[in-house]
Amino acid sequence: MAPYGREDSFNGLYLPVVTVVEQIETAVLLIEDGVFSALKEQRSKDIGYPSTSELVSSILTLGGRVYADAKSCKVRGVEKGELIEGVELVSEERAAQILIEAKGTIVV
Numbered sequence: 001m002a003p004y005g006r007e008d009s010f011n012g013l014y015l016p017v018v019t020v021v022e023q024i025e026t027a028v029l030l031i032e033d034g035v036f037s038a039l040k041e042q043r044s045k046d047i048g049y050p051s052t053s054e055l056v057s058s059i060l061t062l063g064g065r066v067y068a069d070a071k072s073c074k075v076r077g078v079e080k081g082e083l084i085e086g087v088e089l090v091s092e093e094r095a096a097q098i099l100i101e102a103k104g105t106i107v108v
Helices: 008-021 032-038 052-061 070-075 092-101
Strands: 027-030 065-069 088-090
Touching: 008 032, 008 052, 027 032, 027 092, 032 052, 032 065, 032 070, 052 065, 065 070, 065 092, 070 088, 088 092
Parallel strands: 027 065, 065 088
Antiparallel strands: none
């Protein structure tokens, strides 16, 4: 199940951890299968992958923001209560606004 099976999700979340540690204003927008990265209680070690939820938690703990597209969650059956505390569900309109307001964007 996503986000496992490919390293894109893990690598894509590692960079925001570094930017927030360097005190760079950081926001992550999770869309499509990326929303699975914010599921709490992942057991990734059972399948030999690093936990994306640990990276999401680190971003939030260090002062970054993490958003999950509400439509992507709905399509995938992901409920708000299944997401790590602090992850904000956003509409497509709000997601677009986040991207427009960003000083820089990295797509993974």
